Amino acid sequence: MITLKRQGKTSATVLGIGCGIEVLFSYETPVAVSYPQGIAWRSKEYMPGGGTSVTTERQINQWIGGLTPTPTEVKEVKQSQIEAVLNPENMVKASEIVEALGFGS
Secondary structure, eight states: OOEEEEOTTSSEEEEEEETTEEEEEETTEEEEEEETTTEEEEESOOSTTSOOOHHHHHHHHHHHHTOSSOOSEEEEEOHHHHHHTTOGGGOOOHHHHHHHTTOOO
């Protein structure tokens, strides 16, 4: 089931895309992903032309810090990898993503 949650009174929104996968958006830009196995991805190149912003970095840190379960691994990935999670052609079970990336238990 797809869900959409606003993060307080900020520009951050969380999109739940099923299988326990959630994507954090700042305005219209996906900036981080969480997987139910306790793994989170974050980008450091989401601004136009690359780079970060102080506000979005704070939002990412707060969101990751509030995840349940708390991520055992937070990996910095390319912005294209964050965006690829939202591509319908790439949507597979979270366990398959984790296994394919070698994060399995």
